Amino acid sequence: MLHLIPQKVRQFVLSESDCKNLLLCSLTTKNILKSIPIDTLVSLSATEASEKLDGIPILESDCSDKQDGDLKNSTSEEYTKDEDWKLVYDLMRASKQGILFLREHMARFMESLENMSPYPLPSYTNDFIKSCLQEYSTTPNGGLNPNLSDRNSKFQMDQNMKVIMWVKTNINSVNGASPSEEKPDQMLFIIYFIKSFFPPPEWYVKGIQFAFLFNARRQNPRFKVIQSQIISRAKQLREASGAFEIMLVDDASNNYLVPEGSRSNYLLITQSGKIRCSDKSDILMGITLLATTRAAKRAGLGAIEHCKLTLKDICSTYALVMLGTSPGVLPVREILLYYDVESEANFRAAASFLNIDVEGMKNFKTISFDPPSAVLEFVVQSDAINQLMKAYDEEKVS
Known part of the structure; x- marks a missing residue:
């Protein structure tokens, strides 16, 4: 057989x-x-x-x-x-x-x-x-x-x-x-x-780390088809950086679109509680995303807005959460913007193209100069995040 x-x-x-x-x-x-x-x-x-x-x-x-x-x-x-x-x-x-x-x-x-x-x-x-x-x-x-x-x-x-x-x-x-x-x-x-990891309770309080993977584009993102090259690159970056998840960043030809993670969807949350997600045509509509959409309405947070999200949107957001089969709804405390000379060059090129004032970002933090490394920090605890996590847990068992 x-x-x-x-x-x-x-x-x-x-x-x-x-x-x-x-x-x-x-x-x-x-x-x-x-x-x-x-x-x-x-x-x-x-x-x-x-x-x-x-x-x-x-x-x-x-x-x-x-x-x-x-x-x-x-x-x-x-x-x-x-x-x-x-x-x-x-x-x-x-x-x-x-x-x-x-x-x-x-x-x-x-x-x-x-x-x-x-x-x-x-x-x-x-x-x-x-x-x-x-x-x-x-x-x-x-x-x-x-x-x-x-x-x-x-x-x-x-x-x-x-x-x-x-x-x-x-x-x-x-x-x-x-x-x-x-x-x-x-x-x-x-x-x-398969080998499974479910985040411990403290991660939902302290948040996790993401990292950017540049020049990463899925073919047929709306369908769940294995792309070995993307899987391999994302795995290498996770292991090298220690980040829990990798955000896929397209190139200048597509305005540095950031549609999704290597194995997840994500949501951007404003200080007023407005929630945004990538355009439906750019992503695989994850099951957790569908459940979270219902949960947001249940919690009175309104409809999730789907639109084109670029690296500039990530850099200006108040809060960010990961959505996935294992973690459910999990807050992100920071994104590793770059971690070596090549990734810094990629990030700086994207920032220049999108007119991002990197030094003016309040949540930008330099980790080291040699090798160059920097992160972008987010709010982990907010009323909207807590309501969303609670409503998703209720949706999961309903």
Whole structure:
């Protein structure tokens, strides 16, 4: 079964999984094909690395055997050639009460699939994927979940889970037929628990740090598709700077737009309590953002205004909060504007382009001159932030 999972997908699983087994499912045959132990992926990865070092061509097991009587004959190369696949995914939070905002997650995942798949999706797609997610995450009769890691086998804590489907991007028409007239050999997806971190209570009081990543632009931001280069750059900056989240900053051609974080949405809050968010066309509408929109109305904070937000808007805001699956609504105490010579040059160029008076900013603070480093500080505690966090917590359990 491992040959059915592209190598790039297996690498994602190995880098972030926190479970004993993953679930491999077929949308085409409407079947759960197998529960695959993570240890088998580890073994395969070690074998591939060894064969690559030895100069031996990597040949995965023959997949000419049919599963459930419906799998068509295919070579392993067809399934594992990474450039042929677009990876569509979603991330959700599971607990012993169930999957948080499951309906909203499924609506977003379906929108991404419908826009990325060259084939029409079966009518049962939503219901089948939803049932697989529920089966994987459910703790049977309050007992041990065989998929959870040992440290959390009884759902002693919430856990994030991910679903990934890989869809063909290079479609060769057969006998002149268009993709909409063809049927794929197999549409597969996997589900697994990932390493999860939920901020401690004191972070909601003291706030967290963001950092700017310049020249970072998502392709198709409205759809949840894995972009390895952005993920890699953001991860490197998080590890080097210690920032909890990375804000993606576009270039001068797009007025240094700052649409979202690498794994989050954000809100700007004025001193009077007015709330702004990036234009809907520039972002993936996160599930936490949708819930927070409802929460803001519940708290009497009014509608969230969506508009184009640039680096200048960030530099002039009173307060800023992060929105995400794990943190919910989390205040930001500061943004690391720059941290070395290159990032300072990028920031200064953006500030000049946008006519930002850096030295005149009251919340600007120099950390060091060698290497150059500076932050922008924000208010962490305000009536609007506290009301928003409280209303979101109520929305989460309603």
